[in-house]
Amino acid sequence: VFDHIEFDEHEHVAFCHDKKTGLKAIIAVHNSYLGPALGGCRMWPYANSDEALNDVLRLSKGMTYKAAMANLNQGGGKAVILGDPRVHKSADMMRAMGRFVESLSGQYISAEDSGMSVADLQIMAEETTHISGTKASYHFAGEEADGNPAPSTAYGVFTGVKASVKYHFGSDLQGKKVAIQGLGHVGYRLAEHLHREGAELFVADIYPEGVNRAKEKLNATIVSPDEILTLDVDVIAPCAMGATVNRQSISTLKAKVIAGAANNQLASEDLGELLKDKGILYAPDYVINAGGIIDIYHQKMLSSNEALKTHLEKIGATLMEVYTRADEQNLATNRVANTIAEEKFKK
Ligand code: NAI
The missing domain is CATH 3.40.50.10860 (Leucine Dehydrogenase, chain A, domain 1)
Structure with missing residues (x-):
């Protein structure tokens, strides 16, 4: 078998x-x-x-x-x-x-x-203690504590976008144009953080609720889902489904940074090299979207919100390490992330 x-x-x-x-x-x-x-x-x-x-x-x-x-x-x-x-x-x-x-x-x-x-x-959990994620340990003001780690994921992605912009443009988020694909649990919260730091937002979703709210509350510009990846912006943040970074979308991409929450963003690993050759900085998805698992871990440890927040902010530093090594070795960022991870768990 x-x-x-x-x-x-x-x-x-x-x-x-x-x-x-x-x-x-x-x-x-x-x-x-x-x-x-x-x-x-x-x-x-x-x-x-x-x-x-x-x-x-x-x-x-x-x-x-x-x-x-x-x-x-x-x-x-x-x-x-x-x-x-x-x-x-x-x-x-x-x-x-x-x-x-x-x-x-x-x-x-x-x-x-x-x-x-x-x-x-x-x-x-009635039968085992080896469970986590049954209560939210960290939430921003006004958030419901319902066990959904999306607020932590969004905050982690936000620190990752900030680090990526700093690395690529040498600046902060003030006035930077960011296009967010998907305004669900993570995407909308990411939009809130970016707005607070002065970024100009462009948003798309297949449903109207999130984008309408972002227009009203965050001064975001609504764009059709077909156009969002082609905009002349600084950052693209894929926060919908996977495989949106493919040969076709890369051919029309104008943004210089891809940094978002979606899992499996690259349709295939070799696209990392294509992005590198085009001078596009790619934040490896499982590095930038690790806020969810970090949240679950801290729920398990019963640690404080402060400890969780500090941990989430390390995502930015980890990305910096990946980017620096990728540049030094002239390698794609997704490959470098895999290598660093393998060094840590001793493949
Ligand atoms: P969600 O389902 O709440 O939000 C996804 C949004 O994308 C929805 O509003 C949906 O209408 C929209 N969407 C779907 N197709 C689209 C398209 N073609 N164009 C534009 N918008 C589209 O999901 P959530 O929780 O916000 O997660 C977003 C992504 O982040 C997913 O890929 C998920 O796997 C990943 N992720 C989420 C984590 C979490 O803590 N929720 C943790 C790590 C990764």
Whole structure:
């Protein structure tokens, strides 16, 4: 079984089938050199077990790199539950999942991901202590403390945009033109931070609520989703879905910095070299968007908002390190980030 799927890089891959509740799940611990493996639990209607296994292997590996670059003493892991969250999920199934997490004795710490809610995690937590992200530990004035790490992600991305602008233009954000693609949980909050620092905003979303609010409250200019990446601005902040940086979008890109929250922004890794050759500074996605996992970590540690905020601000310094090394070695920033992460978790 599965002999066609490579998992030589992983330390531990565990399968669970709980007949009573119908739970079918996989937990993958990719690397625990820096500490217990931290990563969300996703519930998804995978077509088959191979697809689920591939997903959990890929995602858990990504978590090792993200945690290492976020200076966390945590490794990378992930869990997937096979099934449609709207159809198959039950409280008993969540308890069974909690027992599965518990069976790894803390080697894996679970958190929220697609198809799972804070309420689900709270049920899992009845059976295991190895859960985080069941309460928000850090939130800006006026934010609801609901366990969603988006405020931390947005603040981390903001410090990353600031550092990227400083590195590329040698200036602060005052008067800089920033185009944000996607004004959801993270994008809108990022817009608020940037506005406060004097940036001029251009925003696009496929739904009107966020962009209308940004126009009214943040003096942002609304742009169509088709145009947002082609604007003559200083910074593009992808905060919608992945793979928006592709050969086609790069060919019409005028911005000199790409720094945003979306996961898997590059359609392929080799586009890092293309961006470098065009003199476009790319903030590696898993470095700049690590605020979410940093938030989850601090929730687990029960640490103070100040400690969390200081940690989030280190994202800027980490990006500076990546950029400096990329320039010194004439390499793409995404490759350099991978190398620095691998040095940290001793690939
Ligand atoms: P969200 O779902 O709240 O916001 C995404 C927004 O993008 C939505 O408003 C959606 O309408 C919009 N959108 C979708 N397609 C679009 C298009 N073609 N053009 C313009 N807008 C479009 O998601 P959230 O939480 O704000 O996350 C944004 C990105 O950041 C995602 O890629 C997510 O994976 C990533 N991320 C989020 C973290 C978090 O803490 N929420 C942590 C790390 C990464």
